[in-house]
Amino acid sequence: MALGRHSTAWDISLWARRADAAEEAARVLPHCAVSTNLSEVVESCDLAVLCTSPHAIATAGPELKKLLPASAIVTDAGSVKAKIVAALEPVLGGRFVGAHPMAGSEQSGIQAAREDLFDGAVCLLTPTASTDPSALEAVRALWSAAGCVLREMGASEHDRAIARISHLPHATAASLVHAAVGANPSLAELGGGGYRDSTRIAGGPESMWTEIFLDNRDELLAGITDLQTALETLKLALQNGHRNALEAFLYDARRLRSQKPSTE
Amino acid sequence: MALGRHSTAWDISLWARRADAAEEAARVLPHCAVSTNLSEVVESCDLAVLCTSPHAIATAGPELKKLLPASAIVTDAGSVKAKIVAALEPVLGGRFVGAHPMAGSEQSGIQAAREDLFDGAVCLLTPTASTDPSALEAVRALWSAAGCVLREMGASEHDRAIARISHLPHATAASLVHAAVGANPSLAELGGGGYRDSTRIAGGPESMWTEIFLDNRDELLAGITDLQTALETLKLALQNGHRNALEAFLYDARRLRSQKPSTE
Numbered sequence: 001m002a003l004g005r006h007s008t009a010w011d012i013s014l015w016a017r018r019a020d021a022a023e024e025a026a027r028v029l030p031h032c033a034v035s036t037n038l039s040e041v042v043e044s045c046d047l048a049v050l051c052t053s054p055h056a057i058a059t060a061g062p063e064l065k066k067l068l069p070a071s072a073i074v075t076d077a078g079s080v081k082a083k084i085v086a087a088l089e090p091v092l093g094g095r096f097v098g099a100h101p102m103a104g105s106e107q108s109g110i111q112a113a114r115e116d117l118f119d120g121a122v123c124l125l126t127p128t129a130s131t132d133p134s135a136l137e138a139v140r141a142l143w144s145a146a147g148c149v150l151r152e153m154g155a156s157e158h159d160r161a162i163a164r165i166s167h168l169p170h171a172t173a174a175s176l177v178h179a180a181v182g183a184n185p186s187l188a189e190l191g192g193g194g195y196r197d198s199t200r201i202a203g204g205p206e207s208m209w210t211e212i213f214l215d216n217r218d219e220l221l222a223g224i225t226d227l228q229t230a231l232e233t234l235k236l237a238l239q240n241g242h243r244n245a246l247e248a249f250l251y252d253a254r255r256l257r258s259q260k261p262s263t264e
Numbered sequence: 265m266a267l268g269r270h271s272t273a274w275d276i277s278l279w280a281r282r283a284d285a286a287e288e289a290a291r292v293l294p295h296c297a298v299s300t301n302l303s304e305v306v307e308s309c310d311l312a313v314l315c316t317s318p319h320a321i322a323t324a325g326p327e328l329k330k331l332l333p334a335s336a337i338v339t340d341a342g343s344v345k346a347k348i349v350a351a352l353e354p355v356l357g358g359r360f361v362g363a364h365p366m367a368g369s370e371q372s373g374i375q376a377a378r379e380d381l382f383d384g385a386v387c388l389l390t391p392t393a394s395t396d397p398s399a400l401e402a403v404r405a406l407w408s409a410a411g412c413v414l415r416e417m418g419a420s421e422h423d424r425a426i427a428r429i430s431h432l433p434h435a436t437a438a439s440l441v442h443a444a445v446g447a448n449p450s451l452a453e454l455g456g457g458g459y460r461d462s463t464r465i466a467g468g469p470e471s472m473w474t475e476i477f478l479d480n481r482d483e484l485l486a487g488i489t490d491l492q493t494a495l496e497t498l499k500l501a502l503q504n505g506h507r508n509a510l511e512a513f514l515y516d517a518r519r520l521r522s523q524k525p526s527t528e
Contacts, residue, residue, distance in 0.1 A: 105457060161448075162454075165444055165459050166455075166456065169459050169463070171495075174494075174513065176433060178490070178497075178513075178516065179428070179488075180429055180432055187429050192368065194430055194437075197462070198433045198464070199462075199521050201462060202521045204514075204518070206511045206514035206515045209514050213510060214502070214507065214510070224502075227440060227442075230446070231495075232492075234488065238478070241478060243474055250468075250470035250473050250474060253442055257467050
């Protein structure tokens with residue numbers, strides 16, 4: 001949808017596992033060829049974009065190697081990278097370039113698609129020393145055309161950063177919902193914009209997030225530990241009535257927060 | 265601004281402490297009389313709405329009693345209620361009705377005013393056994409006319425509920441900012457909509473929130489303790505790789521969260 005806006009240079013074929021998902025995709029994306037037959041979709045492909053779950057992406061190497069043209073470049077949209085790069089690079093070689101577009105919402109499925117979803121969003125690319133320069137160039141062009149701003153970093157550095165800026169916020173939002181309304185669900189009705197926005201991502205699909213959390217377990221655990229430390233700092237200042245310490249804690253958060261995300 | 269939309273039945277005078285704030289308010293609200301002279305603003309007032317900080321509201325009783333007509337009804341917009349009701353009811357009597365409109369943003373000042381700010385937002389009223397029925401009726405009419413949906417509860421019940429649905433989300437957002445980007449502020453640039461929304465309220469004014477946290481200290485501490493418990497539950501499931509426990513935790517959060525706030 002994003003690629004189809006600006007030019008007709010992209011000739012797009014789409015694979016979906018379920019027939020009903022394929023039908024829905026064909027309705028929403030009339031300019032794309034859609035099929036549930038993977039071989040048919042990828043047999044003459046120049047550049048494949050893997051958008052399934054991280055586990056499905058990481059285990060897709062052998063089948064893709066068999067079905068794709070030997071010259072085809074491969075990228076993905078998985079939100080963990082170390083595991084995916086470690087699994088796909090040995091099978092596909094330097095033509096695979098890991099990517100993670102930092103866009104999306106708590107919704108899923110083709111009905112949540114928006115052509116401006118990637119506009120201004122950071123897309124993290126994780127090339128390695130083995131990456132083909134021409135593959136990297138093609139993958140850069142793809143995500144740029146979708147509307148993303150590009151950054152490059154190592155796969156492990158990616159997973160460490162994303163634990164803090166994406167997985168920890170999700171874990172926090174879910175925990176906050178439990179603490180805020182777990183004992184009294186009717187309180188949710190009283191929530192204003194603060195509760196609504198700070199818990200929005202807790203509406204995301206639990207099966208996907210369970211997998212993401214387990215894939216990035218150690219980094220997320222380190223982030224949760226730092227959150228526990230921050231809460232303990234706040235709690236002590238509050239218990240002791242330390243007005244200056246409380247205000248400094250909130251000031252520092254406001255100042256750090258004013259380093260605005262790129263899409264704002 | 266909200267009252268001025270629908271009718272001309274409201275004759276509104278506005279007091280501001282600083283001359284520049286009064287000038288700005290007069291520009292934004294041309295139909296209101298604006299002054300920095302409190303006596304001039306309230307001397308012929310039927311219904312006064314106190315919108316300063318909770319501390320300033322709680323200590324305003326004696327001066328207001330001197331300046332207001334004896335028949336004038338008083339309400340407020342403070343986000344803590346037990347302290348305010350306990351301070352004002354003995355001085356002003358049954359003509360005071362505590363209120364807390366659950367609306368606002370991380371912004372402050374007259375330049376952040378929006379005429380639709382209260383539309384559909386819950387306004388909690390905290391009348392007591394001593395409240396004059398006619399005062400309650402007038403205060404109900406006021407907040408309804410501003411666009412609010414009304415709920416009534418005791419002041420202590422209010423503070424307990426609001427600790428969970430408003431003060432805890434703020435404490436959580438500030439702590440999350442520290443844990444997410446405190447060690448590496450440049451990570452904020454990578455944040456997508458999840459980080460942005462879940463930390464938005466941490467941009468609020470620290471002096472106001474420090475006061476609110478201290479005013480509602482015990483209830484907020486109980487909320488933080490429950491959040492720590494929830495994080496510990498999540499952490500243990502993650503450490504032990506308990507996929508089912510993780511998925512149940514996230515599912516419960518999603519289900520609780522789908523009890524949507526009234527303004528959504």
